[in-house]
Amino acid sequence: MRARDKAAVSALRATLAALDNAEAVPVDEAELRGVALEQSPVGVGVTEAVRCELSERSVVDVVRAEAAERLEVAAQLTAPAQAERAERLRAEAAVLLRFLDGPGSV
Numbered sequence: 001m002r003a004r005d006k007a008a009v010s011a012l013r014a015t016l017a018a019l020d021n022a023e024a025v026p027v028d029e030a031e032l033r034g035v036a037l038e039q040s041p042v043g044v045g046v047t048e049a050v051r052c053e054l055s056e057r058s059v060v061d062v063v064r065a066e067a068a069e070r071l072e073v074a075a076q077l078t079a080p081a082q083a084e085r086a087e088r089l090r091a092e093a094a095v096l097l098r099f100l101d102g103p104g105s106v
Contacts, residue, residue, distance in 0.1 A: 011092035015066045022062050025049040060100060067096040 054062070070093040077086035 005095075007088055007091035008095045010088075011066070011070070011095045014092075015063055015096060018062050018066055019054065019059060022058065023051045023054055025052060063096050063100055067093040067100075070096075 070089040074086040074089035074093070077083070077089070
């Protein structure tokens with residue numbers, strides 16, 4: 001990261017966001033409609049929800065899906081004008097796969 005590896009930074013930021021989204025609590029449709037103002041909960045933290053905790057296998061699955069998505073999009077970019085973007089996506093996928101295939105991988 002100190003070398004300012006843009007592919008690694010981009011891949012890791014996007015993957016962290018995907019993991020954050022995977023930990024989000026599903027919202028029930030009834031909750032979206034809300035309640036009357038006078039029935040609303042009041043106070044600090046009353047609307048906070050406990051996040052889901054992902055298993056190690058789930059984290060690996062999310063990272064693999066992020067890498068696969070990049071490789072799929074790179075394969076679809078066949079025009080010469082898109083070669084640079086396709087190469088960047090392949091580099092990002094390689095960064096993610098290095099984390100999975102390294103020591104201690106699941």
